[in-house]
Amino acid sequence: MADAAAHAHGEHHDHTKHYVKIWAILLVLLVISILGPELGNQAITLFTAFGIAVVKAGMVVYYFMHAGDEPKYVHYFITTALAFMFLFFFAVAPDVMRHEGTNWRNDAAKEFIASEMAKHEGEHTGHDKGTSSGGAHH
Amino acid sequence: MADAAHAHEHHDDHHHGPTFAEKWLFQSTDHKMIGMQYMFIGMAMAAIGGYFAYAFRMQLAFPGMHVPGFGVVGPNEYNALVTNHGTIMIFWVAMPVLIAAMGNFLIPLMIGADDMVFPRLNRLSVQIFFVSALVLIASFFVQGGGFGGAWTAYPPLSSTPEYSLTPMGATLWVVAVALEFAAFLMGGINFITTTMNSRAPGMKWFDIPVVVWMIVIASILFMASVGPLIAGAVMLAFDQAIGTNFFDPNQGGDPVLWQHLFWFFGHPEVYVVLLPALGIVAEIITVFSRKKLFGYKTVLYTAFGTGILSFFVWAHHQFISGIDPRMANLFTITTLLISIPIAEMLFVYIATLYGGQIRLTTPMLWGLAFIVEFLIGGVTGIFLGASGADIYFHDTYFVLAHFHYTFFPIAIIGVYAGITHWFPKMFGRMMSERLGKIHFWGTVIPFNLIFIPLFVLGAAGQHRRIYSYEHFPDLATPDLQQLRVIATLALVTMLTFQVIFLWNFFWSMFKGEKAPKNPWRASTLEWTTPSPPGHGNWPPDEMPSVYRGPYEYSHPDCDDDFWPQDQPA
């Protein structure tokens, strides 16, 4: 494990400006993702929120974690871990996310959802334009 | 990755030797000592798990009887016994001995390194593991007793104290399992990093002994699969202790989520324990048939293939819990497919034996027994993998006999194979071959007499996790009850024979014939060190370099019938 002092002979350039630039871009993206819901369109909200999350994540991984400089197998570990997470989600969601399917129904969940929806009817949610915090108490 | 322990360490330096306390009471960072600590804890837990099996099998054979050495086994006791028997055998016997003990002891030695890359993290992992064992044992003594909701811990039974009747036991159980997971995640990082980075000069990827590969692949599988279950364990603990409702459908949760979280881990987990056992067998059959492994790369690639495929079969544990039948079809196909790479590996082993100069030493007997018994277990899995047949078989003793025919070779036969093979290296003395063979037959024959009757009982419809069949007239017939008695008597016989092993083990440790460096005339690197190896394994300026693969037996270019890896050409 070579001591980083070996690089002290001026080999390593100062990348400060580069990192600050990336940070600034990340902040701009953050602002866009916050403003997304203000447009009131659910599709746009989801796109800005998660699309930007993915882009921000990619930038942090590539520029801050220097994942691009690592040997190929590091890319494989990370993509494999992510792939397993997608596998888990898509295989399990049909059972947990949905409340009925071929030959089965989850009555308890349906009743619970129905009663909750009735209880909160009339309250605003985050989908309403411009009212995203400090909502009504029940 | 760093640990926070800044302990003053004066162990094993050039200054003075370690005291007994320093060496044995969890202060050593030497991989060999840590490996042995895992091994001894695993052995002690195996005794507890075996004792539990004794108690519940006596109840099944002689319902209502006062079991000598235990007492009366009521329904709650029965549930706690079977739950903790399973939990202990998988998490506190199979994993620690096959992966942590063998891995810790063997990996640095077999790759030509002086220790693991993170010795203090290694020590921390065994300390946490020890604590996890204590927490589990504590759960048996709290009010309500030990958790009785099966090792699968399905909610709402496991999440609701009113149902489980073990308010503290259930939570301690979850905490113990979570600690065990943490210990193995830490250990896994050590095994993987050490194998990848610290190999001797000249040891390429395909010169690594199979058992090391298998332990590394097992660690990767464990790491990749345990994550969701750790999340689930936190959620279950919260449901139990704080009253959240992650798994209560009446409050917006979903119990099926737990099933998926558990089995997404639970299925790869069985390969996590199978692969190291297969690795141990590979080492043994090559040494004792004086032949190289028939297909090293085949074994390796099938191990990778099995590992990946193991992530696509888990719902075969849930065929009748209400999953969509189309999903069941998919999982049937993948489940039947996964039998192929494993059968492939067993074929490679049989081909390795064919034409070899077989020496039937005790380790070799265990290795051969593994192949035969595991084959039976694997074949019976085919029936269960077909979702249609599983509608009948699920939750019967057929399943139980299947997984004991796979787990017993893994956790017991594989362990004995490993211990008898590497005992000379660990302790510097030879075990008694005569006692070893008596112990072998006294274990393997009764094992079959326990579980063949259970296949029959399962096919007759006997369900699992029932403490007495007195109220099931179809299952309480004399001929079925007789099978239960046979199985129990066989278990008692088998447990008695283990005393011979314990005697052999401890007596040989102190009084056995002194072992040379390489008593089995094997070619892998661990046999080039003294028995037992000193701290650092080799003198620092004499660390080995590697010139060939690990199984060069009976090579035409070599005069001897084995060609050590570290000998220049």
Add this chain to the structure above:
Amino acid sequence: MAMAKPIATTRSAAGMSTGKLAVWWLIASEIVIFGGVLAGYIMHRLGHPDWAYQAVHTNTMAGATNTFVLLTSSLFAVLAHNAAEMGDGKKAAKFLYLTVGGAVMFLIIKSFEWTYEISHGYTITASTFWAFYYTAAGIHAMHVIVGALIMIWVAGMAKRNVELQRVELIGIYWHFVDLVWIFLFPLLYIAK
């Protein structure tokens, strides 16, 4: 440390330093853990339109501020790495302490946020939405705390130009903690 490093730790047959290899493995295992939590949350959220009535009460401003705090702390962490690469241990330590400052700020904001929510009845048992909310953010916060503690330890050594390579390693871990929040933020605060 009284113990010498084993020869094993200094070898790099896989082409990367041992410490860095270990950190990447750690990241891979953490992806699976957080992935499990988040996947569980997403599945439930998509199946529970009623959770919209709960989720509306999360404090988007607090969440956004915390995102800003973590992104900035990540900047400091990578500037610490930059300094370490140039051999300037003192500067690296300074940036690491700034990163820890970000961690502390994050935790303070979160404490205020949670105190407000709990005192208004949105406790962990109020609804399974809140159960996921506190569990996911709580496990994340635990990683923030552990990361900050390790960072202080690494900074202490870096100040004396000892073990400078560890600056990069704790940085990689820290960026991962930031990454988890980058996904938690839209999930819990925006996609209500």
